């Protein structure tokens with residue numbers, strides 16, 4: 001079976017970018033024959049950005065509810081919280097000891113933080129934690145601990161998957177070849193081309209860090225208000241508009257089928273007004289997420305049920321895969337097998 005795995009960092013409220021970039025394709029993949037899915041809440045990753053226990057917990061609950069509301073079935077999919085799997089931080093250390101520091105130096109998130117320091121005249125590494133630097137190794141452990149083959153993600157995560165391949169390959173080479181074994185499958189990123197990066201309200205990538213998100217749980221009224229606040233150019237109704245350069249169009253495309261998208265492209269050429277274009281976008285998104293919003297509300301009202309599902313998922317997936325694999329790996333590197 002092909003193993004499909006993806007996670008979302010629990011550092012905020014789930015938004016449409018997470019939905020179209022990760023949740024929607026992942027839930028669809030989980031329903032295909034011949035697929036075994038692993039979907040999780042990356043709460044260890046959230047500590048890199050957040051030092052607020054309440055917010056980490058709230059976000060964990062909200063993101064879990066978003067997965068379930070989008071149709072994830074915990075009876076068919078391995079669904080768990082990263083920090084419930086102690087084998088993940090343990091594997092992180094084993095990978096840390098084979099990961100090239102030079103590769104980590106090139107990670108986008110770390111480089112962006114260094115560039116920002118330089119622009120502000122600070123030391124390169126001022127206020128950068130070792131956690132931020134090590135982020136890709138923890139992510140590689142998430143993927144390799146379950147030998148995932150395919151990882152559906154937005155474009156911003158592709159570099160991390162390439163690093164996971166690199167670390168897995170190095171480990172295989174160093175410890176597997178002498179033993180005639182291949183410990184890790186090498187993962188591939190899967191990107192939905194038409195929604196690779198969903199723009200936010202201001203046209204930059206939709207992201208918790210930019211405060212430009214449309215929450216997945218937004219009420220109908222909030223959704224409408226947010227959509228009508230999207231930044232556009234000042235072309236009047238009747239003037240032809242450029243779909244390629246428009247956030248409103250890109251969002252539409254992420255929610256519409258090929259035919260609807262083609263029709264909308266024509267409407268842009270014919271000079272649809274921004275008000276109309278936004279109304280159409282609102283209707284399209286609302287039609288897709290209204291049922292989800294309702295399920296989300298009832299799920300979030302019963303956190304205990306979600307908590308049980310997460311614990312149960314972690315217990316079963318550890319027993320099935322993580323604990324025996326770490327036993328093997330410990331032995332391979334010369335440590336005692338605890339399993």
Ligand code: TYM
Nearest residue numbers: 006007008009017018021022042139142153154197198206
């Ligand atoms: P995170 O939490 O930033 O985002 C979760 C997923 O949502 C996608 N995404 C987007 N896709 C399209 N357009 C957007 N505007 C947008 N914003 C977010 C992201 O690409 C991602 O797929 N490090 C990861 C979480 C993680 C992970 C993993 C993912 C931890 N371990 C192992 C896959 C496999 C992250 O911070 O994603």
